[in-house]
Amino acid sequence: MQKTLILFSSSAYETTSAKEGLDLALVLGTFEQPVSLAFSGEGVSLLLESQSPEKEHGKHLYKLLDGLEFYDIDDVYALQSDIELYNSKHALWEGVTSLDQNAWAKMLQTHSQIIRF
Amino acid sequence: MKYALLVTGHPTQSKACHSALAFAKCIHAHPEHELLGIFFYEESVAVANCFANPPRDEYNLLAQWEDFHKTATCPLYICIAAGIRRGILNEAESKRHELDGQNCSNSFQLEGLGTWVELNSQADKVVQFR
Structure with missing residues (x-):
């Protein structure tokens, strides 16, 4: 069965891109x-545990x-080099798997559609 | 091959809607390919705003999409949540939100994200324009 990847950058x-991507x-x-x-690029900011957005x-x-x-979304990935680039100090959401460039490229290929936000 | 297009870029801040239209025309003209539908999400929903009028001597993107809709059989969907968030309303939504006037071109239908999920699952190829 085909699998869709939602890529947050x-x-x-x-x-509102991240919100609409999550929706x-x-x-x-x-x-x-x-x-x-x-999650790659600035998109990794969504995974920061310490975020406290205002209304x-x-x-x-x-x-x-x-x-x-609860939506059976178990596979959540982030690009390791971008985590280091955009966030080296703060803890990330514990459900995310960080991938190096090679593993990231392989992961992308396992999806039939990639939709970017 | 069956195609579904997802358009997300704003009609004046990007060329997403222009490129999607050019691509859609190519698929439509090709006998071996089928266009299942085009779904407008995020900022692209502004393309359906018939209150937006560019100067008469400039390219009218909405008019081009409306012409395409007349010749092609594929539906043009505007995400209802993204549309309402940005003030793109048809008659039914305008009434539901107790507003005066409607600005969604009749060539486009307001539909939920479930419609995209269906297109996404039926298509052999999904192409995003952002």
């Missing part, structure tokens, strides 16, 4: 479509991560 609260992932999960999430920033996206398992 935009900063979590700079635009799409949850709907895919609701319809029992296989879906994985991957003006929109929904608290980090809180949505703990609900992913």
Whole structure:
């Protein structure tokens, strides 16, 4: 069965992109479509445990991560080099698997569609 | 091959909607390919705003999409949540939100993300324009 990857490369609260990407992932999960999430570039900011968005920033996206398992979304990846580039100090959400460049490239190839936000 | 297109880039901040239209025309013209549908999400939903009028001597992107819709049979979907968030409403949504006026071109249908999921699962190839 085909598997969709939702790839987040935009900063979590700079635009509504991350929110709308998560919305799409949850709907895919609701319809029992296989879906994985991957975070690269500024997108890794969504995984920061210490984030505390104000109301003006929109929904608290980090809180949505703990609900992913209820949508059968178990595969969540982040690019190791971008974690180091954008965030070397703060803890990340514990459900994420960090991948080096080679593993990242292989992971991308296991998906039939990649949708980027 | 069956195609589904996902458009996410804004019609004036990117060329996503322009490129998607050019690509859609190519698929439509090709006898071996089929276009299942085009789904507009994120900022791209602004393309359906019929209150937006570029100067008369400039390219009218919405008019081009409306022309395409007349010739091609594939549906043009606007994500309903993304559309309402950005003020793209048809008559039904305008009434539901107790607003005056509607600005969603009749060539486009407001649909939920479930419609995209269906397109995504039926297509052999999904192409995103952002």
